[in-house]
Amino acid sequence: MTNSIREIEGLEVIFIIGSNTKETHPVIANKMLKAVRKGAKLIVADPRRVPLAKFADIFLRLRHGTDVALLNGIAHVILKKGLHDKEFIKERTKGFEEWKESIKIFTPEYTSKITGIPKEDIIKTALIYGGSRKAGIFYTMGITQHTHGTANVNAIANLALLTGNIGREYTGINPLRGQNNVQGACDAGCLPNVYPGYQRVDMPMVKKKFEEAWGTTLSDKLGLKSTEMIPLAADGVIKAMYIMGENPVLSDPYMEHTVKALKNLEFLVVQDIFMTETAELADVVLPAACFAEKTGTFINTERKVQLLRKAVEPPGDAKEDLWIISELSNRMGYPMKYISAEEVFEELGSLWPALSGISYGRIQDRGIQWPCPTKDHPGTEYLYKAGFPRGKVSFTPTYYTPPAEVTNKEYPFVLTTGRNLFQYHTGSMTRRVAPIEKHAGDPYVEMNEKDALRLNIKNGDIIKVASRRGEISIKAKISRRVSEGTVFIPMHYREAAANVITNDASDPYAKTPEFKVCAVKIQK
């Protein structure tokens, strides 16, 4: 998030696109409701009638994968009505004129045709968002998990730049991150192209800095993204993998392919707290400590570094990941002699100025948001107050492209996947919590009542959902949440895993798979 969760309460306009906030980030949704009670306008854009839509001033039920068109259409109206922030555009952006040309075609009529949203609603949205200078955009994987995910994000950024809704309090581009420490994992450099703190591996100066800090020579070759490693494992290029606390068998698209790829490895080591579907394929399984059994930090979606405290001892011989990694390293000829998590954190801080002002001592009572460069810096609630790091930022023209897989006669339904309120990701944690399992333990496919009627499917019937890649049997849940011609399957359930059928086509830049759209058929 460029801005912070606290600021939600002060927003005039909350524009949520591709996020089922009430179920996936419930406590953030509470803040949004608080803002709505204070008079904020709420706009929700989603192909599904997600729970927050009930509170929305405008609910935009767009067709799957048409986000770019919608966002450009909104921008088109904002420009036409002269609601854009001319001063901000002039002083802090570039490429406006070229971009302006690119959205010319996105008239309300054209946008309506692509998205299926009435043009009045597109205009109304533009007037509300464009009419406020305290407007924040919120999104999650509904935006990114597309073959054009990068374009979606760019289109969001364009909208914020157009209205100057960034770089100030109560505005912003706010992706809500789905995992407790996905921010921290990125910040710490668990990405193939950057060292900790987003410092590029292919820049000689940067490489030199880390070589000196770590006392070894490093590779300047960009690494592989997770969604590239798996296919290359299948091809025999990747020979060994070390997987810590991940379950790609369930979380990656096209499960059959993932399993084949992992089985093809010469050596697979999995470090986890449970025998996950991925661990079952491993040559070595290392038992790890869970969040309650160790000290460290989690960095949340608003860049806030918060302290995790050890409460209980791990079971049996399970060990903290820090210990396991260090011991492996010691055995491979690179000694790691850390005495505490704090020492590791300080090393990270010494290599990334944005964290160097944060210490365990400072976050005992409450977390601090990075950047926090010095020991007396209060942290940063919202980014770009003093301008963008690279000077002027560009508008990026974005074009509407359909999803990689579209429906046809044989596969007439659009399948989209996601989470529900009760379960979490691949379920390795929540599915072991008895009350949650009792309440939400059955996999299901949401389908529209009209489709159900047409196919003679009743609530609770077991039906077959199949794509070109696989097939699962799953219970039908008749619902108005999905529109006609579309179905939704939560990703959590191994016995009817959505990712047996999802498409592994991915965004060309981010390599994020298109979980949100694939074509399926349904049989009773």
Add this chain to the structure above:
Amino acid sequence: MVKLTIDGKTITVPKGTTVLDAARKLDIPIPTLCHHPKLTPFGGCRMCIVEIKGIPRPVTSCTTPVTEGMEVITSSPRLEDLRKTILELILSDHPNDCMVCERAGDCTLQELAYFYGIKENRFQGERRRYEKRDGNPFIERDMEKCILCGRCVKVCSEVQGVGAIDFAYRGFNAKICPPYEHDLDCEFCGQCVAVCPTGALTGKMWALKGRQKEIKEVDTVCAYCGTGCNITLHVRRNEVVRVTSKENTWNEGWLCVKGRFGYKFINSPDRLKTPLIKKRGKFKEVSWEEALDYTAKKLNAIKKKYGPDSIGGLSSARCTTEENYLFQKFIRAVIGTNNVDHCARL
């Protein structure tokens, strides 16, 4: 701004402030049961009554806005007598089974009964009896212990936007329940449990896991989504037995069903407890020495044979920042490749 005196002390507060809030600013204690600082005032329990000069009868301080020159008295023999009577009336229709109540030691009603020294009760009347228990798996609803303060109703509607419960019936029969007295079927965020001042609402999984004694409280961060709610783990004998969140956290004490009730995986019998090596298709328990030596040997051999770029590492968005840092350092500095990623895309 409005100037008033409370118990002889003068204070100036913004217009619209309630007498209760003004008194709390002066650190003057006024007992309350139904009042909650994050919910709209209700004036139901009457414990917060005060005397205001010029008004003949006591008024509820939680619903009375301050006025210029107001003179408030928060404690007098008459007020204390009334408060004690209110408590006696509540307790006359309460199980008073504190010995076995999950909330003993953390119950506002019990605490007030203690301060008002209510040992015997003048009122011996009929008591509400509700045999039926709610069948939901998360929240124990013991309506015999409910004092109808309405906090749960308000939090469900005002904070959570759900409105799963409300007052039903009237007078002695009044109770709080879901529509048609069905079992609760809601988001199960447990906000109602967090604000309940008595033992009427508790977590089903807390039962007989310990109350105050031997409980260690550890402030930490939730392990689920990226919101990063601050939680407190209640630990007894190396077991997490309850999760709560404090009101003064940035998340205001609010949690979701996963954060509040999804902690049982920690003590799951399924937890991996020993390193395992697969031999002839079957996992065999081994020592850490053997597992680590074997892994290091295999990784070194593959690195030597095929080069470092033949190895890839997937780190975890559920592990700590420190662990992620060390993991990528291991892949980069020890293995010698940038093939390191995690599930940010999934």
